Amino acid sequence: MIERTVDLVTRTKNVSLIGAVLLLVAVSACGLIKPSEDRILFDGKSFRAKAKHINKKASPSDFTVVIKGVSASLDGAREAGRYEGTKFCIANFGSSRIDWKVGPDTEPQNLQINDDRLTFAGSCRRP
Structure with missing residues (x-):
C-alpha cells in the first residue's frame, strides 16, 4: 500500500513537471509569432x-529583395519590395537612399518574376 502511494506521488510529480515545462515553452514562443494584424x-x-546581401565581403552595399506572392x-x-529594401539599407548603412538596378520603378516587362516571386536588386547609398 505504501509503495503504491509513493508510486502515485512520483507519477503526479512527473506529470506536473512535464506540464510546467510545456507551459514555459508555450509562453516563451509567444513573442516569435507575429500576429497578422501587425x-x-x-x-x-x-x-x-x-x-x-549579394556578397557581403566583396560589395557590402549590393543586395537583393525577394517578394513572395506577387x-x-x-x-x-x-x-x-521597396519597403524591405529601405529597411535593409537603413539597418546596414543608416540611409534610405537606394540605387535600384531592378526595383519598384522598373517597367513591368523588365521585372524578374519566377515561381510567384519578384526579385529586386539594388545598392545602398551611403549617407
Whole structure:
C-alpha cells in the first residue's frame, strides 16, 4: 500500500513537471509569432519579403529583395519590395537612399518574376 502511494506521488510529480515545462515553452514562443494584424499591408495584401546581401565581403552595399506572392498584386509586391529594401539599407548603412538596378520603378516587362516571386536588386547609398 505504501509503495503504491509513493508510486502515485512520483507519477503526479512527473506529470506536473512535464506540464510546467510545456507551459514555459508555450509562453516563451509567444513573442516569435507575429500576429497578422501587425503586418504591413501593401495594396491591401500581406507579402513575405526578404532582403539580403549579394556578397557581403566583396560589395557590402549590393543586395537583393525577394517578394513572395506577387500574383496577389504586382503593385503591392513592388511596394513591399521597396519597403524591405529601405529597411535593409537603413539597418546596414543608416540611409534610405537606394540605387535600384531592378526595383519598384522598373517597367513591368523588365521585372524578374519566377515561381510567384519578384526579385529586386539594388545598392545602398551611403549617407
